[in-house]
Amino acid sequence: MGRLLASAEMARAFTIAVLAAVFSAFTIERMSSPVTQATILAVLCAIGAAILWVRREELSLLRLAPTSLLVFLAWALVSVVWTTDRSDTLFGWMALFGYGFLAITVGHIRDTLQTVRALGDTLRVLLLISLGLEILSGVLLDIPFTFLGIQGDLAIGGPVQGIFGSRNMLGFVTVIALITFVIEWRSQSLTSRIAIPSIALAAMLAILSASPTVLVLALAVGVVTVALTIVRHAPAERRNVVQWVLGVLVALALAAAFALRHPIIALMDAGSDFSIRATLWNTILDFSAVKPIQGWGWFGSWARGEYPFTYINFQLDDHHQSALNSYFDVLLQLGAAGLVLFLLLGGVALVRSWLVASVRRSVVYAWTPLMLVTLAVESMFESFTIVGAGWFMLVLCALRAGQSRSWRENIDAAQTGVIPTLRAEG
Template structure:
């Protein structure tokens, strides 16, 4: 949309007090992306209390500041998948665990919706960026402490009284000055690498939007790249290349004459299809270049065993459980790591959805990803000449889509919050466009401005 177009959005009620939503947004993103670090620090029960109090605070502040949720803006496919997860308690093979996992899914979904309705896109970008930056800094500081002061691997603090802690449960190994791989406060190199990638995307968009100073650009780019190198994640390396290619295409579209833009997009799409086909056909060579085994670090075996289980409950799945819990017999011996601990996920969002929610749920997840990719790129292309901030949804969805093929995290915690937030924000934008074009909208939807009733910009900070 043109930069001077003014668009009604949910904002705070009149008053001189500063809104708390941006700060709570930062905390919500930090807690959902870095939750494992908090759990390793204070334990599961304390983390549950912190998460519950944080969710309650977000809801109270959201309504106290005058924000509302326009129901027509809720993403229908996302909502449908959440309902399937909640209803799966009726046919779940582990109903108690499904009930708890369903509550967690509902909570993270609500958080994403509230952030989209209570923050502008630029505010949401800033909140996400600050949360991810804090995670990277804390991760490097913790790694430095373990490497220089502790000088031996650090286990989660709540495991201090365990007789034996498996290697895969270690919080930080202290390999910062050995070239990595590092795990940071999240205790796992793959999600830490993904956090670094998302930070890099936020910084790039804020720079293109002229909302970050040169010093900040240099510092956060350097920190993000350093973490990417030290984590050495093959999945995130591929995601980085794909995001960079997508960013390059968007940059070319913005800088070529309008008549050439369809040619650029068609050529880019054709090249992308060819490269994907080549990568699939030459997957052994590709994984060798990435320094990984041809079975993708054991993922083929995991997928085969999970699909064999799915065949027992094909339509509706075994029941939503998010992360696999080790005390259930079906997961205790399904795929065992070298240190004797069970694997916690299928390492593929679509196979995970297929196993837990059947064909019904997996179909919804596929449609959801395709739909969000299409709508976010359409928005970016429509506003490519005027508003750089709308590039972020497209780039975030690109990163999430690539990661979803080798990780299940798309369906939980921070990644799911981002999915729900982006889906809801795109719904809000669609409502506005329908209203601007004269299409009848829900008159009760509080997509309105505050005190002076002057519409504010959609991306106003």
């Protein structure tokens, strides 16, 4: 049994199973129940713990998980002391920990290229299933599949949801898929015969989702890709100067985007959608002011019948299931302290992964910073990054970034006598 758990075949099978369960969570819950999904995750966590135990000699306790992640999880758990419902907070924290533990396990048993390939294989299948169900619902049968949230609007050009529950979630997944498919192709893990149809499939579903966030994500990822390409091809002696120049340009671009936010919103035809979000965020700020440091307690997705979520929806005469913004959600639930920890988790990971990708010539190292930028931008419009697949990807990327650049490498080096270095390749 130990040999099986430690085998490469088991690591690949486990990774595929985890990715399929994480990204199919909505469909599993709708076709069965949330208890079924929780059971699947619990079984996978148990298997993951067994795999890590068998591989314990390969692991370093100091580098098992990023410190920022551990502190954030600890703060979310401590919020059970002041939460409005301790049982719901515990269940919410268990989900947070479960998805995070699965990401940590995958991050330790698969390297970056293996992870990219496994994610690519999984998303190809899930996107094909989504397209197939949309064709069946919207073209062949012309009836909605309400139990999956599929409206059957493919024949009129969308929007479509696939098996992900909403058009915005489908749009988010397609952007993740596009990044992954392109990295697979550029790293020669896929032939053009598979890569090009995969990219076309993701792009088509991104367009059909009609999600207003897809355009923003595509623009952000495109700009970051160009910037990273410039840095990677800059001479080593000029790389720091290029980094600073790009940093100043990014700051100026963000300032310009803020100043021109109203024309940009009008151009995207997202005025009413943004107005709804702005009203929601203003209300959240009012409630956050009551408990500014610690927040109201961790719940993840807004629990039904819990204060202050129900009262916020009552005031707005709406039925929001999140703050439609990961940062506002963390501020509401874990206060300013939790928001700082959340920003540290993502920010430190982004800086680390960017520095690694800027000196390593293999294109696969670009996957982590591009994914983190996607998560950061998506967090401005949805709360996907603090639950489910989004949280899984954040933890996985944070772990991946920390494995290449971490203060704990120096401690390991002191114990082993090996000095870690990060040389520019090429």
